[in-house]
Amino acid sequence: MSPWILVHLVATLIMVGIIWMVHWVHYPLMAHTGPTQSAMYQRQHVRRMGPLVIPVMLTELISSVAICMNHPTPSAWTALALLIAIWAVTGLSSVPAHEELSRGFHEASHRKLMTSNAIRTALWTARGVLAAAMVMA
Secondary structure, three states, X not given: OOHHHHHHHHHHHHHHHHHHHHHHHHHHHHOOOOOOOHHHHHHHHHHHHHHXXXXXXXXXXXXXXXXXXXXXXXXXXXXXXXXXXXXXHHHHXXXXXXXXXXXXXXXXXXXXXXXXXXHHHHHHHHXXXXXXXXXXX
């Protein structure tokens, strides 16, 4: 088994755990920070989450590309396509929602963030299943 597959599994499962925790605990609590604290809470969220998730997401991307180059199976390509979709949803919807919320809480921006994160949660969960399947293959 390629070491890239194990690296990929670990990085993907870390992100699956993070995204579920964020979706079920962290993001819903944003709605309860109050009007005087919501912008600060949001800015702190972005500042603290970035160093945690960026290295893992980059590891996930690099390992996924390496797997496609060295073991180009349909599962590997599907996992990479799901990752590209995650990055697209993040850049096109989640990041703008975070930027809007950093100026103060707005229900519509919070709904946008929750919706985009539900999509990312589903995609990352599917990636976790694929990553585990690649290890077992």
